[in-house]
Amino acid sequence: MKANSKSKTYLAKWRSDKAEQAYRQLEDAAWRRATDSLPDAIDVTTGFGQTRVYHWPGNGPAVVFLHGMGDLSLRWVPYAEKLTDMDVYAVDVMGDVGRSTPTVGFTAPSDYAIWLTDTMDALNLTTPHVVGESFGGYIALSYAIETGRVASTVGIDPVGVTKLRLASFTAWGFSAGLAGFTPDPVRKRLAGPLRQPLLLNKDDLKLYMTGYRNHPPKIPPQPLFTDDELASITTPVRVLAAGKSAAFDGEHMVERINTLVPKGEGRLLADAGHSLSMARFDDCLAIVQSAVELGHATP
Numbered sequence: 001m002k003a004n005s006k007s008k009t010y011l012a013k014w015r016s017d018k019a020e021q022a023y024r025q026l027e028d029a030a031w032r033r034a035t036d037s038l039p040d041a042i043d044v045t046t047g048f049g050q051t052r053v054y055h056w057p058g059n060g061p062a063v064v065f066l067h068g069m070g071d072l073s074l075r076w077v078p079y080a081e082k083l084t085d086m087d088v089y090a091v092d093v094m095g096d097v098g099r100s101t102p103t104v105g106f107t108a109p110s111d112y113a114i115w116l117t118d119t120m121d122a123l124n125l126t127t128p129h130v131v132g133e134s135f136g137g138y139i140a141l142s143y144a145i146e147t148g149r150v151a152s153t154v155g156i157d158p159v160g161v162t163k164l165r166l167a168s169f170t171a172w173g174f175s176a177g178l179a180g181f182t183p184d185p186v187r188k189r190l191a192g193p194l195r196q197p198l199l200l201n202k203d204d205l206k207l208y209m210t211g212y213r214n215h216p217p218k219i220p221p222q223p224l225f226t227d228d229e230l231a232s233i234t235t236p237v238r239v240l241a242a243g244k245s246a247a248f249d250g251e252h253m254v255e256r257i258n259t260l261v262p263k264g265e266g267r268l269l270a271d272a273g274h275s276l277s278m279a280r281f282d283d284c285l286a287i288v289q290s291a292v293e294l295g296h297a298t299p
Contacts, residue, residue, distance in 0.1 A: 007107040007108070008107065008220075009105035009106070009107055010095070010105050010106045010107070010218045010219055010220050011095065011102055011104075011105030011106075011218060012095050012096070012102075012215060012216065012217055012218040012219075013215070014214055014215050015214045015215070016214075019210075019214035019215075020214070020215075022210065022214075023097065023207075023210050023211055023214060023215070026203075026206060026207045026210055027072065027074075027207065029203070030072075030074055030203065030204065030207050031074055033203065034074050034077040034078075035074075035077050035081065039054040039055055039056045039077075039080065039090075040054065040055040040056075040057070041053075041054055041055075041099075042054070042055055042123070043099075044118075044119060044122035044123060045118075045122060046094070046115050046118035046119055046122065047104065047114065047115070047118050048094050048095075048102055048103065048104045048105075048106070048111070048114075048115045048118070049094060049100065049101050049102040049103040049104060050100060050101045050103075051091065051092065051094055051100045051115070051118075051119045051122075052073070052091075052092040052098055052099035052100045052101075053073075053089055053090070053091050053092070053119065053123065054073045054074075054076075054089065054090045054091075054092075055087075055088070055089050056080040056081075056083075056084075056087075056088040056089075057087060058083070058084060058085060058086045058087040058088060059085070059087070060083075060085045060086040060087060061086055061087065061128070061129060061151065061292055061295075062086070062087045062088075062089065062125050062128040062129065063083060063086050063087070063088050063089070063128060063129045063130075063131060063288065063292060064089045064090075064091060064120070064125065064128045064129070064130045064131065065079065065080075065088070065089065065090040065091070065131045065132070065136075066090075066091055066093060066116075066130070066131065066132035066133070066136030066137075066139050066140055067090070067092075067093060067096075067098075067132075067133060067136050068133045068134030068135050068136050068137075068277075069093075069096060069134060069135040069217055069219075070096065070097060070208060070211055070212055070217065071096070071097075071133075071208070072092065072097065072098050073090035073091065073092050073098060074090075075090075075133070075277060075278075076088075076090040076277075078281060079277075079281075079284075079285060079288065082285055083285075083288070083289070086292065089123065089125070089128075091116075091119060093135070093136060093139065094106075094112075094115050095217075095218070095219065096215075096217070097211035097215045105218075106219065106220050107220065108220050109138075109142065109219075109220045109221070109222045109223065110142065110146060111220070112138075112139045112142055112143075113139070113142045113143045113145075113146035113147060114146075116139060116143045117143070117146075117147055117149070120149065126149060127149055127150060127151045128150065128151060129150065129151045129152045129153075129154070129288075129291060129292045129295055130143060130144065130150050130152075130153050130154070131153075131154040131156070131288055131291075132153075132154070132155060132156065132158060133155075133156040133157065133158070133276065133277045134156070134157055134158065134159055134247070134274065135159050135219075135222075136156075136158075137154075137155035137156055137157065137158020137159060137160070137239075138158055138159035138160040138222055140153050140154070140155060140158070141153060141155055141158060141160055141161070141225060141230075141233070141237075142160070142225075144233045144235065144237070145225065145229050145230075145232055145233060148233075148234065148235070150235050150295075151235060151236075151292075151295035152235055152236040152237070152238070152291040152292060152294060152295030153233065153235065153236070153237045153238070153291070154237075154238045154239070154240075154287055154288050154291045155237070155238075155239040155240070155257075156239075156240050156276050156277055156284055157240065157241055157242045157245055157247065157248060157250070157253075157274050157276050158239065158253075159222055159247075160222055160223075160224060160225045161224070161225060161230075161239070161248070161253045161256055161257065162224070162248050162249050162252045162253045162256060163224065163248075163249070164247055164248065165246065165247055165248065165249070168246045168247075169246045169247040169274075171246070172194070172196075172246035172247075172274075173246075175194055176194050176196040176198070176199060177209065179191075179194060179196070179199055180198075180199065180205050180209060184202065187199050187202070187205075188200055194273075195244055195246075195272070195273025195274070195275065195279065196273065196275060197275050197278040197279045198275070198278070227256075227260050230256065230257070230260040230261050230264070231260050231261065231262065233261050233262070233263075233264070234262060234263070235263065235295060236263045236264075236265075236291055236294045236295045237257065237261045237263060237264040237265070237291075238264075238265055238266075238267075238287050238290065238291040238294075239253065239254070239257045239264070239265070239266040239267070240266075240267055240269060240276055240280070240283060240284060240287055241253040241254050241266055241267070241268050241269070242268075242269055242272040242273055242274050242276055243268050243269055243270035243271060243272060244270075244271060244272060244273050245272075245273060245274040246273065246274055247274045248274075250268050250269075250270075251268060253266060254266030254267065254268045267287070269283060
């Protein structure tokens with residue numbers, strides 16, 4: 001796939017080979033902290049480069065997880081280790097800090113659905129359940145809209161449903177970054193008010209900040225999904241919205257999902273922040289399980 005000569009190409013790169021190697025050492029250590037039983041690592045070919053996928057084999061329905069920006073597939077280890085009756089995949093989003101290696105840049109937000117289609121085809125997944133958090137939620141919803149090849153879709157405070165509060169989101173990230181430089185007791189106390197669970201673990205915070213500094217994100221702008229686009233999703237959609245999200249108006253997100261998506265159901269976690277997959281594990285796990293059960297039963 002080649003970009004149109006008039007289109008801007010978005011292709012994020014590491015600042016240096018040394019910076020990437022340092023990050024990979026932190027990433028490997030994070031995997032060892034996260035689990036005693038590493039998943040199968042699979043590299044598949046797509047039109048945008050090699051995509052890294054982690055697989056926890058199971059006999060049940062296929063569930064594909066997509067992380068948020070600046071994150072990694074290891075975010076989903078606790079989920080995979082609970083969903084032992086399912087066939088679980090976690091994908092390192094192309095162009096982010098994980099081990100997917102882009103050779104062709106994205107030129108439009110719809111390219112993510114094309115890339116994910118290539119990935120699903122390479123894995124022989126025809127109609128999986130797809131779960132995405134934040135930007136991963138945008139990709140999951142875009143894939144459902146563009147292809148319809150899903151049994152169900154789960155969005156965890158996803159991008160694309162309601163307008164991004166750029167100023168407050170940037171301020172939240174800056175405040176959390178500053179908090180990361182405070183002494184351990186102060187940093188951990190600030191995790192609650194800032195609603196940023198990463199502050200509780202210095203090693204995890206170092207991994208995230210190292211990636212952010214050395215691999216600046218470059219992605220096409222993501223316009224809001226139109227009413228017609230959301231209404232076109234005919235399979236079950238479940239969305240968890242954070243009432244205290246610095247990024248989005250959770251009430252408006254829930255309203256759009258409940259009003260527009262034929263089989264959509266949005267739920268507001270009134271006191272939660274944007275980092276739901278970490279801070280509200282039980283709620284996120286429950287909505288994934290319910291979506292899989294509903295999607296599996298839907299003709």
